[in-house]
Every structure is written in C-alpha cells, then in structure tokens.
Amino acid sequence: MARLLFAITLAVCCLPLLPGLGGLLTSAFAFLPALGLAEASLSGWRELIAWPGLSHSLWLTLLSGLASSLLAVMLSFAILQATWQTPFWQRIARSLPGLLALPHVAFAIGLVLFLSPSGWLFRLSSPLTGDMPPTWSLIQDPYVLGLTLALTLKETPFLLLMSLSVLSQIDVHRLTMVSASLGYDRTSTWIKVIFPLWFAKMRFPIFAVVAYSLSVVDVAMILGPNTPPTFAVLVWQWFNDPDLSLLPRASAGALVLFLLCALVLIGYRFFEWLICERFNRWQFTGTRRAWLPGRHLWWPVVIVPLLVIPALFIWSFALRWSFPDWLPSRYGLRFWNQELAYVGALIGNSVLLALISATVAVIFAMGCLERAVSPRQGALPKAVIAIPLLVPQLSILFGIQVAVYSLPGQWHVPATIWAHIFFAFPYVYLALDGPWQQFDQRLIQTARSLGVSAMAAWLRIKLPLLLPAIILAWAVGASVSLAQYLPTQLLGAGRINTLTTEAVSLSSGLDRRISGLYGLMQALIPLLVFVLATFLSRVMQRRLTPHQSVATQPGANNHDAVCQSTQHKRA
Template sequence: MLRLLYVVTLTVCCLPLIPGLGGVLLSAISYLPVLGLHEPSIAGWQAMLAWPSTIISLEITLYTGIAASALAVMFTFLILQACWGTKGWRRIERWLAPLLAMPHVAFAIGFALTFAPSGWLFRFSALFSSENEPYQWSLVQDQYGIGLILALAIKETPFLLLMSLAVLKQMRVDKLLNVSQSLGYNRSAAWMKVIFPQWLPRMRFPIYAVIAYGLSVVDVAMIIGPTSPNTFAVLVWQWFNDPDLQLLPRAAAGAISLFVLCFAVLLAYRLFEYLIVRVWQNWQFSGSKCISLPGKNLFKLVAVIPFLMIPVLLVWSFALRWRFPDIWPSRFSVRFWEQESRHLIELATNSLILGLISATVALVFAIGCLEYRDKYHKSVPQLVIAIPMLIPQLSILFGIQVAIYMLPGQWHVPATIWAHILFAFPYVYLALDGPWKSFDQRLTQTARSLGHSPFKAWSLVKLPNVLPAILLAWAVGLSVSFAQYLPTQLLGAGRITTLTTEAVSLASGQDRRISAVYGLIQAFLPLVFFAIALAASRISDPKRRLARQAEQREISDEFVRTKPNY
C-alpha cells in the first residue's frame, strides 16, 4: 500500500509537468496547430522584445524581487538573534500560525487601504498637519515598487521564521552560544560569526522559495505593485489575457524568459552564499567580538502590520461615507454585505470544496511518503518539492493549459484540483517532515513486539503523538489552496471562481468597500481552520491529556486523604 501511494504521489506531482513544459516550449516557437500555426518561428520572441516596456519591467522585477527577499532574510535573522531562547520566543512561535494563515491577497488589499494616499496612515498624519487633500506620494502602485518590496518582505518573514525552527534545533544553538560567549563573543557577535554561516546554507531551500515567489508573484503585484510599467510577471499575465490568440507565442516567450530570469537569480544567490560562507571567511574570525544588532522589537512590527489589516478591512466593508481626512467614517451601512452575500456564499463554497479536497489529498500523499521513508529509507526526491515552489507558476501552468485544451472533453475541474494539490503538497510535506523525524521509532517497535499489527501500532502509538502536527499541516494545505490565483484562473478556464480570483479582480479598481468585503472573508476563512486545528491539536495532545489525568488523580487522592474517618 505504501509503495502504491508513493508511486501515485510521484505520478501526480511529476508526470503532468512534462506536457506543461512541452506546451510552453512549443507555444514559444509559434507551433500551435490549433490556432493554425504549423511552422516554428521566433515571432513570439521578436514580439516580446519589441514591446516598449519589456526591459524596464525586467529591471523592476529584478529590483523588487531581490530587495524583498533580502529584506525578509535580514528581518528573519535579526529576529532570531534577538529573541531565540528568550521568554518572548514562545509568544513568537504561537503567532507564526495565524500570520501564515492570512492569504497574500487579503494582506495586499488591507495594505492598499492602509497605505494609499487616502488611507488610514495618511489620515492620522493629517491630524498633525494642515493638509486637507490626499497626499501625492504613496506606497501603493508607486513607480519604484517600495510598497511591493515592504509588503512581500513582511509577509515572507513568518515563513522563514517557521522554516528556521527545525534548522536551529538541529544546530543546537544553545551550545554554540555558550562556547562562543566563553571565548569572549557577545550574543550578537556569536550569532553573526558562528551561527549565521551555518544557518544560511541550511535555509537555502526556503530562501529559494522566497526569491522565486518575489520574482514571479502576480496577484499581489497587480494590487500594490508598480503600474507604469508593471512587473514582468504581471506583463506576461496581461499578454496571456490578450483576446487575440495569435499573440500567445509572445506570452509563452515571456513565460520562458521569466523562468530563465528566476533560475539565473537562484544561481546567483547560490554563488553569493558559497562566496560569503566558504571563500571569504575572514569576517567570521576577525574584527570586534562585541557587535550590537537590532531586532528585539522587529517582530512586533512584522506581526502588527498584517493584523492591522483586519480592522482596516472590517471598517472599510461597513463604511458608506468616509471623506478625507476624517479618521472615522461619517456613515455606516451593511448594504455592501447584503449586495454581495449570495455571491459570497457561492465563492466561499467553491473555495472550501477546492481547499478541502486538495489539502486532504496532499495530506494523505505526505503521510504516505513519510511512512514510506521510515520503512524503506527512501525519501521523496527534492525535485518533487522544489518544482512547485521554485518554478514560476506562469511558466508551467500555461503549458499545462495548452496541453489540456488539446484533449477531448472538459478537463478544467480536475485540472484545477490537480494544480491545487501540486502546490499544496510541498508545504504540507515540509510541515510534517520535522515531527516525523523527531518521533522515536522505538515506540512503535515496542508496540509491535507486544503483538500489535503494524496499522494498530501506528494508530495507537504514533498517531496520537503526530496528530497535532497533522492537523496543523492540513490547515497549512487549506491556506495554500485558498491563496491560489493563477492555477484557478488558467486551468479553470474562467468557469471556476473563488474568493481569491474575485478579490484580485475587484481590487484592481472597483469600489473599496466591496474589495474590503472580499478581502475580509478571504482572510477570515483560513484563520477559522487554523483556529480549529490549533484547538483540536491542544485537545488531542497526549502530553496535555496525561497531564490533565495526573492532575485529576492528584485532586482525587487529596480528597481521599482529607476525608475524615468515621
């Protein structure tokens, strides 16, 4: 059974990528017999290079993607060196799950409503100035992409912090700090010169994922990114939506260019990491042993800004009249909720169905692969996890779309479900990988030696210990599925609409109140499932259950001891 599940997982995650890459390559060379293009040519590449803003869009993409990733890595390290092992670190761990639960689109909508020229930030600043007109500068859709950089850096920092947990536990940071401090290094110097060179290579894969996302993001860039011109990913997406199908080779050439750009940046980062850690090592043992680094209050900023988006969206969803520079709306109304309620139910149902199916299937695949690894000592190839996280979605989904259109019949529903499973599986697998490695296999071996079958030993001994991690991984899969925009738009053929697709469409210039309604619901849905998963994991935690039973026995024994003898 485990062998079959392992093979099915590899098939689902790898086999469809072949027609995906083939479809985009054939389209890029203008070979699309369905559209009457029977002879290969480079017309698509010529059209892409001839577009006036192609080079500028590539430059903006490089600048914003690299800057956002560098800021996220810097924020993560500063928070770790300041808070790891302190009393506040446990609070940080508890806040990571709800921070990760908020979808990027909901965060982007709240960010736009807060930092727009007439947003709450400028309304508060107007209290201390004589300005009664909206400010001319803004962090939303600014030409330099500063708002996009800050939004991506803040949103990706919790992900890197979560990925750092397992890495730092394996490194035994406490022992490294003790040895470094005994040699005269203060805490910040020890983190910078001893822990950082070991932490950075171990975080290579998560940093790759952050870089790839920053370079290829479409939905967030459409809402708060620069518009004159757009980032290259948004420009390629606009080419895909061109009504003239004869121009599809230009879009395919852009998708391949985006993939090459992403791959080149990842190679450049790998070279930078090698040079800074392995070649130029003088900075690790020279210079001052006393360094002062900030970071104690940095996590508060990273956590407060995403959670500030919730009240912003809530107020805007009920605001009927809100003139600048008023801090509070002068009139409220539920008209927009009533107007969109029927449509919201339909969209939420579609999102729930897609999320529940894809997260559950991805969870089964991940558990099967991890159990297969424990039994046969053969893990899932890194390529299976790397492809969905590192390859730009536009570069592969368009090719899959072209391949699906060549098949007879309607395949948009199963193709959309498959895409959600493909992109949810790596995150679910990574969320379970640490708990599976830390579980002591001798417990199930002892149960087997007492005569239990393999399944019974697993269900009675291992399952209660890993159930909290399973519930949280399932919530992570749901959150990833809820956030998928491009897979639903491309493979759904416009026939499947979710909260995310509708929120992105409405955030591009419609009424702010309606955008806030959709952003609030999209943010609320993952938070509900994370809350359910956290509550269920606390209830099902065997350590907590045993502690409660011991406490009840102690209370009962105390009652018996104090009861008088007659």
C-alpha cells in the first residue's frame, strides 16, 4: 500500500509539471495554434522588454522579496536566541498555530483597515497628530514598505515553526554548556555555534519564504504599489488582458519570474556557503560577549494580527465611522444581511476544496513517510517536496492552464482540486515528518513478534499514537487550501469562487465594510479549523496518555506496553 501511495504521489506532484513547463515555454515563444499562432517567435519577449517601467517593477519585486525574507530570518533567529528552552518559548510555540491559521489575504485586508490614512492606527493617534488624516500611507506606497512589513510578520511564525524540528536535531543544551565553559555567553554561543548549524538546516524553509515573497500576487495586489506594481502582479495583469494575442508577453513574463526566483535562490545558496564555510573565521575569532534584541521582538508578530481581527470585525458592522472617531457612531447588520446568502455558497466551496485536498494530502504524506521508515525503501526526495514551495505559482500554473485548456472537455474542477492538493502536500508532509521519525519502531516489531499482522499492528498501535499529529497536519493542509488564490482563479476558469478569490477581488473596492466582512470570514474559517483540530488532538492525546506514559518512561519495557495495548484492543 505504501509503495502504491508513493507512486501516486510522484504522479500527482511531478507528472503535471511536465505539460505545465511545456505549456509555459510554447506560449512564451508565441507557439499557440489555438490562437492562430502556428510559428514560434520572439514577439512576446520584445513586448516584454519594451514595456515601460519594467526595470522599476523588477526592482520593487527584489526589494520587497529580499528585504522581507532577510528581516523574517533575522527576527526568527533573534527570537529563538532569546527564548529557546525558556518558559516563554512554550507560550510562543502554543501561539504559532493560531498565527499561521490567519491567511495572508485576511491579514493584508486587516492591515489596510488598520494602517491606511483613515485607519484605526491613525484614529487612535489623532489626539497627537490632529483631526486630519495624514497625507502619507504605508498602503500601496511606492517604496513597498507596507508589503515588506506584511510579508515579514507573516513569514516569521512559519520560520519559527520550521525551527522546532531543526533545533530538535541540534543538541542546543550541550553546545551551550560547552561554550559557556569556554567563556562564551548565551548570545555569542548562538551566533558563533548554533547559527551556522541552524542556517544550513533551515535552507528549504528559507527557500520557500524567498520564493513566495518574490512571486506573491494576492498580498501584493492589496498592499503593493500600482504604478508600476511588483513584477508578479504585472504579469498577472497581463494574463487578464482580454486581448489574447498578447498572451505571449504574459508567458514570457512568467518565465522571467521563474528565472528570477531561481537566480535569487542560487545566490542565497552561494551566500550561505560564503558565510558558513568559506569565510567562517568569525565563528572562532572576536569577542566572547555579544548582544541581540530579546524576547520583546516577539510581541509585534503577535500584536499586529491580534489588532487586525478586531479591525475586520468592527468595519464589517460599521454604518457610519467619521475620522477621527475611535469607534463607529452607527452599527448595523445591513452588509451581513446583504452578503449572507452569497457568503454561504463561498464557504461551501472553500470548505469542500479544503476537505478533499487536505484529506488526500494527508493520505499521500502518510504513504510516503511509511515508505521512508522502511529500511529497504528510499524516502521521498527533498527536491520533490520542495517543488510546490520553490516554484512560483504564477509561472507553473499558467503553463498547466495552457495544457489543460488544450484538452477536450471541461477540466476546471479536477484541475483546481489537483492544484490545492499539490500546494498543500509539502506542508502536510513537513508537519508529519517529525512525529513519524520520532515513533519507536520497536513497538511494531514487538507486536509482530506476538503474531499480530503488519496491518493490524499499524492500525492498533501506530495509527492511534500518531493520530493527534495527523489531525493537526490535516488542519495545516486545510488552512493552506483555504488560502489559495492563484490556483483557484487560474485553473478554476472563474467558475469556482471561494472566500479567498472574492476577498481579493473586493479588497480594491471602495466599501471597507464589504472588505472587512469578507476578510473576517476568510480569517475565521481556518481559525475554526485549527481550534477544532487542536481540541480533537488533545482529546486523543488524553485517551492515549496511559499507553504513552508506559511506553515512553525511561527504561520502560516496550514489550509490556505493546501487550497492554494489544490486549486492550482485543477486549
């Protein structure tokens, strides 16, 4: 069964990329027989190069993507250095799922309502700044400050979550003790000893952050500048041009975006090699005392999302809210009554896609992890897992769209489901990888020695023990699916509407009440999924506590633990 799931996973995650890449290349070189373009040419590339503001758009993309990634990495390391193995870190770890459950789009809409010139922040500060809104804004500013801030605050919890498994592979306590015996303080130990190890093992998560920041479309449409926009948004606008003869220009832009991300990732890998291997004298020379900002850096990462949700909530009920009033003067349910029926249909589409994609992604991940723990079979290559994280969505999805549209019949529904599974799978796999590796295989071996079949041992012992982690991984996959914008919009052919697609479409509208309503609903659904998953996971954990306490006590007899578990199941 594991071998079959492994083969299906490879087929789902790799095979569609071939026609996707082929569709991107053929359309980039103006070979589209369906549009009457039967000969390859460089017309799309000429139009791309001639576009005014192209260099400025590329510069904005590099500035926002690299700055936000660098800030997120620095912020994550500073927080880890100050809080790891302290009671405060437990509070951080408990809050990470809730922060990750807030979708990027809902967070961006909330920032618009909070940081715009007439937003809540400037209303609260009006006693100091005056009764008129400021003339400057962090929203859609020409220096991409608001976009950089949003990406930094959203990617920091992701890097912290990925650091959990990375630091568990590094004996931080032993390294700290040895360094202290040599006269190094805690901060200097983290910078000189732990940082090189952490930085190398965090390569793929940082790759994912860099690739997303460079190619993000939905958040950049809400918070980024318009004249010109970032390059990913510019390519997206070209895709939506009603003149199909200009499609080669959009395809050429998508290919440039792909090459830009690849070059930046190669440059990052070269930078990692320089500071960690080539010019690494800084690790063993210099002062043994250092200083980094402490745990207080964590509070902006928590406080801003906490303020975003109330802003969305209040705006969705506001009828009249004049500046500089702190709160609306009139409330009402007019917009809720107006949109409730339509929102219900959107919620149904979003939840159905999330249920299917998260369930299939969990099944695929379990099959691949079961194959990985087998001593005679290889694990899923890291490159395969990283493909959905590292490849710009816009580049690969457009190529797949061209390939799908060339097929007879209507394929928008299965193509959309595939895309959600494709992008949810790596997050589910990474969420399950740690618990799967930590499972003691001797429990299964002992059960087999007692005459229990392999399938029965897996169902009676391994599955119950890993079920809490599976439930949380399913919630991760569902939240990733609920946040997908480009896959639904491109492969759904405009016929599949979700909360995310509607929230992005309405975010540029003039009515903040509608934007607040859809942003609030888009934020609450993933949060409810995480709350339900956490509750079920803790219930399962409490039910399994007696068995786990026996099996995991130092010096406990695993044979007795399995016997008790098997007898309990048979009873």
